[in-house]
Amino acid sequence: MNSEAELTRRSLILGSVAGITSLSGCLTDAFNHAIGSSRNINIKSQVFSDVIVKEAPNSWGPLTEMTCIVSPLLESKLGITRAANIRVNRPRSAYDPLMSVAPYTVTLGDYVNEQEHDGQTIWMTQEGMDQIHVSTGWLVSVNRVVATSSVSNIKSAQQKNECIEQVTGDGSESRPLFIAANGGSYAPNTGSQAIQCASDTSTTAWVRRGYSNPSDSTWMTSSADIHPSSYPQLAKLSEYDHPYDADRLAETVQFELVIEFATQNIDGIKIGGLAQQSRKELLRDAIQENVGSQISVEVDSVGTDPLTLANRLSEDSQHGLYISQSDAVLKNHWETVVSGVLAYLQIED
The missing domain is CATH 2.40.40.20 (Barwin-like endoglucanases)
Structure with a gap:
């Protein structure tokens, strides 16, 4: 079974061609280059x-x-x-x-x-x-900045019990954005899900990974509580242009669709967010078909707080999809869930 730090075969091939030795650092560098000076957001550690x-x-x-x-x-x-x-x-x-x-x-x-x-x-x-x-x-x-800039790869973050940001893609608002707000120790493999989806669809992902030992929850922050002023790459992605204001709804970028991967302490998979009910049902069916009948996939009220990242970064806060998964699903079936998400996106097209 692949761990969160592992790359998919596709990512390995791409990395070998480009000579990439640090996935997270290269993804972030590529993202910064892609968005260039059009998003002149400068969140500094103090x-x-x-x-x-x-x-x-x-x-x-x-x-x-x-x-x-x-x-x-x-x-x-x-x-x-x-x-x-x-x-x-x-x-x-x-x-x-x-x-x-x-x-x-x-x-x-x-x-x-x-x-x-x-x-x-x-x-x-x-x-x-x-x-x-x-x-x-x-x-x-x-x-005032939570994510460290002194560590740029997963292995170092694990060794140092650190929190890092990873981004990939060009930040285009007309294409899906994939998010994992609590990747790392607390919700393992959600970061890999977001990055894999973005890689396979040539879109954008933002991942926050926090590693802690012995507690898995030290870096856990509710998606609704994550403030862009503390995460420079999130601020840049969302064009949050007044860094230390308290208003988390002040992001100026609104993506047509945002899909967020998360964890839960109950069995199965829950589909939520503030997207239309029909979208949630289509996503449920696509994931269910891929994971099989042994795993329950249900539409639920998870991720319906307007401040949840999937919602507040989506157009009119009404195009966020939230996928909450049990530990067993994230450990043994995270790639199958990705396949379900990709199948859903093909239906949406």
């Missing part, structure tokens, strides 16, 4: 050290392990507003086996003011602090 961590009082609202509150001073320095994603690192030694970095979504903040809460401070729940193994009083560093 790191602030010596940020103090504190546990958020329960009275401040329903924070989760994936959300945080930042002080007004830190918010101003980062140039972010509510709903942005940030990358939080704690100091670690070369022999530290624990995860030391994770993404958080900035939220709430109604109880924080400059007079009472000055300085560079970030508030989390206890579960949020456990993500990167810190306690109240620890000093961490905060970056």
Whole structure:
């Protein structure tokens, strides 16, 4: 069975011809060249050290392990507003086996003011602090860009427990866009599905891969919570031209069709998104025919949040298809699902 890091035979042939040694880096370089100066979006990493961590009082609202509150001073320095994603690192030694970095979504903040809460401070729940193994009083560093630019291939990302972006294609809005928002450890092979579909249809893919050990969910961020200001390639793809605004619906590019691959903790495959019911049923039937009757494929309400990437990047937010798959499907049948998607696209044509 192929792993997510493996290439298909077609990709291997193309890579050999082009002399490609790093898939992710070459895909990104090709994408940047293809879109050229027409999308002059420049999201830059900016790191602030010596940020103090504190546990958020329960009275401040329903924070989760994936959300945080930042002080007004830190918010101003980062140039972010509510709903942005940030990358939080704690100091670690070369022999530290624990995860030391994770993404958080900035939220709430109604109880924080400059007079009472000055300085560079970030508030989390206890579960949020456990993500990167810190306690109240620890000093961490905060970056307004989540995906690293220092690693360009899957193998290095796996070794360093990192989060990377991969893009391929020319970003044409008149053709499908394929997305995997949580590829890597959390939703293995969804990244391969998106890139394979884009390769076989000569279209565009955006993949976010996060690798973590021992936890598979450290880099997991809900598709609806992913902010383009934290992902330079996503910002460039979507022409998000006001990088640190909180409005995730401000992308100017709207693709005619967006298909997103995701995971779920129940058996089978669910088809959702805000695309027309008839489109979802056609996709369901095409995938069912390819995977066989032993796997349940149903139209469901998954991926129907307007902020889910498949929806907000599609034309009028009404042309997003969301494919949610069980662990077993992603492990053993991910290529068959791709075949079903390709069959569906032929029907649509």
